[in-house]
Amino acid sequence: MNMCQAINEALSIAMNNDDKALIFGEDVAFGGVFRCTLDLRSKFGPDRVFDTPLCEQGIVGFANGVAAHGHSPIAEIQFADYIFPAYDQIVNETAKIRYRSGGIFDVGNLTIRSPCSHVGHGALYHSQSVEAHFSHTPGLKIVVPRSAAQAKGLLLSSISDQNPVLFFEPKILYRSSVEQVPDVEYKIPLSKAEIIKPGKDITVIGYGPQIYVLENAIQLIERDLPGASCELIDLRTILPWDIDTVVNSVNKTGRVVISHEASITSGFGAEISSTITERCFDFLQSPVKRICGTDIPFPLVFEKFHVPDIARCYEGIKFCLEY
Numbered sequence: 001m002n003m004c005q006a007i008n009e010a011l012s013i014a015m016n017n018d019d020k021a022l023i024f025g026e027d028v029a030f031g032g033v034f035r036c037t038l039d040l041r042s043k044f045g046p047d048r049v050f051d052t053p054l055c056e057q058g059i060v061g062f063a064n065g066v067a068a069h070g071h072s073p074i075a076e077i078q079f080a081d082y083i084f085p086a087y088d089q090i091v092n093e094t095a096k097i098r099y100r101s102g103g104i105f106d107v108g109n110l111t112i113r114s115p116c117s118h119v120g121h122g123a124l125y126h127s128q129s130v131e132a133h134f135s136h137t138p139g140l141k142i143v144v145p146r147s148a149a150q151a152k153g154l155l156l157s158s159i160s161d162q163n164p165v166l167f168f169e170p171k172i173l174y175r176s177s178v179e180q181v182p183d184v185e186y187k188i189p190l191s192k193a194e195i196i197k198p199g200k201d202i203t204v205i206g207y208g209p210q211i212y213v214l215e216n217a218i219q220l221i222e223r224d225l226p227g228a229s230c231e232l233i234d235l236r237t238i239l240p241w242d243i244d245t246v247v248n249s250v251n252k253t254g255r256v257v258i259s260h261e262a263s264i265t266s267g268f269g270a271e272i273s274s275t276i277t278e279r280c281f282d283f284l285q286s287p288v289k290r291i292c293g294t295d296i297p298f299p300l301v302f303e304k305f306h307v308p309d310i311a312r313c314y315e316g317i318k319f320c321l322e323y
Contacts, residue, residue: 001181004174006148007036007113010155011074013185015044018072021159023049025059025076025113033078034115034174060086060112064093067107067164074159080116080130080168087133094164095139108162113155115171116144117208117261118307122171123300129208129262129293134166135239135271141165141190142238144208147173149181153188154236161190170208193242195249199231202255202320205246205272207235210259210308217313221321228321238268246272247279254285255320259308264292286323291316 001009015021023037023044029051031038041049052059056077063075077083083090090112098106118127131142141163145151151169158165196211197218206214211234218230231249235241250256256276258269269290276288291308299306 002178003148006152010152014159021072023074026078056086060089067110072109074111077114080114081125081128095137110164113167116168117170119172127298131238132268144168146211157187191237193245194234197232199229201229203249203253205233205258216310250280251283257289259291263295286320289316
C-alpha cells in the first residue's frame with residue numbers, strides 16, 4: 001500500500017481499539033483533501049469522525065478540551081503551513097497543561113496530524129517544513145515518517161503515546177510509491193532513529209522525503225569514490241530525537257552531513273550540529289556540514305533550487321570525505 005492507505009489503516013485500527021478516539025478536522029468526513037480519512041466516517045459514524053469549521057485554533061482548542069476529559073482526539077490540520085493560527089494552543093496549552101496543573105490534567109492522548117513539506121507545486125503556503133518551530137517546546141513529541149510502513153507503525157505509536165504528538169506527513173510521499181505493509185497492528189518506537197545503511201567513513205542524517213535524496217547521493221558517492229562507505233540514519237522522531245544513535249555513529253565515522261528541506265537558519269539540523277560538536281568534537285575529522293533549504297520564503301518556480309537535491313547532497317558528502 002502507499003503512505004496514504006497505511007495512514008488510513010492505522011487510523012482505523014486506533015478507532016477500533018479505543019472507543020473514545022475521535023477524528024476531526026477540515027474536510028475529514030469525506031476523506032480529506034488527500035483522502036487519508038476515506039471511509040472512516042461510514043465505519044465509525046458522524047459522532048466520531050466529523051468536520052470542523054475552518055479554524056485551526058478552534059480545532060486544537062477543542063482537541064485540548066476533549067483530551068483533558070479522557071478522549072483520544074486525532075486532529076488534522078489540513079496543511080502544516082496553516083498550523084500557525086493554532087500555535088498558541090499547541091505551545092501554551094497542549095505542551096504545558098500537565099506541567100501547569102501538577103499532573104492533575106493532561107492532554108497526553110492528543111495526536112495532531114498534518115501534511116508537510118514540498119509537493120512540487122505548492123509554493124509559499126503549501127510546501128513548508130515546520131518541525132523546528134515546535135522543537136523548541138518541551139512537552140511535545142514530533143514525528144516525520146519516510147514511508148508507508150514507517151507511517152503506520154509510527155502513527156500507531158503516536159496515538160497510543162501518553163504525550164501530545166505532532167505527526168507531520170510528507171505529502172509528496174502519500175502516493176509516490178508503494179511497499180509491503182503488514183496488515184496487522186504493529187508499532188515502531190518513538191525517539192529511536194534507524195540506521196538504514198551502515199557505513200564507516202561518514203554519517204549522513206536526514207528524515208522524511210530527504211532520506212531518498214540522500215540515498216541516491218550516497219550511491220553516486222560510493223560509485224565515484226571507490227572504498228567510501230556512508231552510514232545513513234533516518235531520525236524518524238524529531239523531538240525528543242535519538243542522540244545516542246547519532247553520537248555513536250559520528251564517533252565511529254568522524255564525519256557528518258545533515259540534510260533537511262526546511263531553511264538552514266535555526267532549522268533542526270542546527271540542533272543536531274550543536275549536539276554533535278559538543279559530544280563528538282575530539283572525533284571529528286571535518287566540519288559538520290548542513291545541506292538544507294535556503295533562507296527565503298518557499299518559492300514556486302525556483303523550488304528545485306531551494307530544496308536540497310542529489311547534486312547538493314553529493315557535493316556536501318564529497319566535501320566532508322575529502323576534507
